[in-house]
Amino acid sequence: MVVASAVSVSSPAAAPDERLGFVLVFAAAVCWSLGGMFARFIEIDDPWAVIFWRSVWAAAILVIFMLVRDGLRGTLAMFRSMGIAGIVVAACLTVCTSAFVVALGYTTVANILLIQAGTPLVAALLSFVLLAERIPRFTWIAIFAVIFGVGVMVSDSLGSSSSLIGNLLAVLIVIMFSIVTVTTRRFSHVRMTPAMCLGTLMAAGFAATQASSVQVSVTDMGFLFAFGAVNLGLGLAFFATGARMIAASYAALLATFETLLGPVWVWLVHAEVPSTSTLIGGAIVFAALLSHIGMQLSRLSRPQRPGTSGIGALR
Template structure:
């Protein structure tokens, strides 16, 4: 695509759109986490973390072996280096607090706190690596923050645990860091990094779990929790986030906290408050408008003086 001195290769646009789709699908998979967790009867958070992480690690290993073979998989682990280790740690510090936070607050509170991830990712990418963020993306981010303020304002009362909110903030920061590192080191395949993160989580949870025994019913939901929600979500994210700017990847990830409370509402009748619904509507509208503008930008020539999103390097 050519526009007054600016040429954008068609292959670049296709890769970026592929990244959009993959990151959205990862958010969709992650959004089922709260609904699945509510089906699990085992009350020991560390037992849940252990089995969820084990199933996720098993899925990711099988995925990489199917895609790259045993030798290719081992090479991916060797080549991920420190950026891969950093991403693994980020996912450990997001997956473990999620399960623990469920014991202190609602699924809606945990997930909707994550709507701040786009702003955090944009700020981190700008501060550490000088990655530019378009005005349209900043506007969408501010709208998302406005929506989350409306939602969180309803939970500022004595019945909400500060521990739950603190863990939710830790999850948001960790996901923002993982998004930035994945985008910054786009040449590094991050699937083994996410796999390493699940392995570390399992090792951490093992000595803290009261028992590894769970019912057959719970194991079925733990399998879905680990494979579909965590493992598949991580694989999609690791593949797609390196193809789009960090702020855009984080913005698409906001579909997780937006959809998550809806599934819990529909399946478990955990009804969100009026402010949660209003704030969620603001977030959803901001996402739809931004996505529409981005596709318009990609299919129409840019006018002089208008700064668009940086293309993947």
């Protein structure tokens, strides 16, 4: 299938939208980075009950977001028009959101984040193969620097406590989220917020059939609301809107801020002091991401020569 025509060409007129895309995807990463912190407060033993309520609250926030932004008619129209691409995104997100919670019961947050750091590379490879997007050299450098930095961050935790099941679930998350990123970019004319809402509803429906009980305490419900509404729902709303405006490799790279910020929130709230390797690796990731974003913003602020595309001009 020829998909090269689906790759948008940046222009001075498109630059403001691209900048907004960067901001929204970064905001999504900040929301997602809060997940480990919220999960530590929840005392429910059954992960399927956690998945159920997290997905319910996420779906509620996404519905409210769409109703406020597009109204009832607009929201219904988006659900009707999302097509096969929306179904693919919904199915992948169902797997992602469920696998994340289940994986927390088998391995550490650090191990999951390490494996998830490979998402930019997988997304870039998929976009290169499927979308014919030309990936700039400095983007590849930043991707490998991020993966190396996150590897240093959590190297101390990859000992005997590492679970094969948990790590395989994390790999599954990487593959599914990469497909979400590339599909959102390929079908940028399709609003994917309804698809993400459908994905959370599918996850809630499946979890309800697996959970022994969905009854929780008032305290746990409060943290489940934050876990679902803020961490997942708001994050997905930001990502669905912003990822349409930028290349898949950039979206996945910005989303890696989740990996950098996640341990910070746990440190600040739960007093878990990061190790030396975490601090060193975090500095590498932070420097790589800031350098890449700085180069992107610099490119967007410069007028382009006639006949050059925003992505191709970076070669």
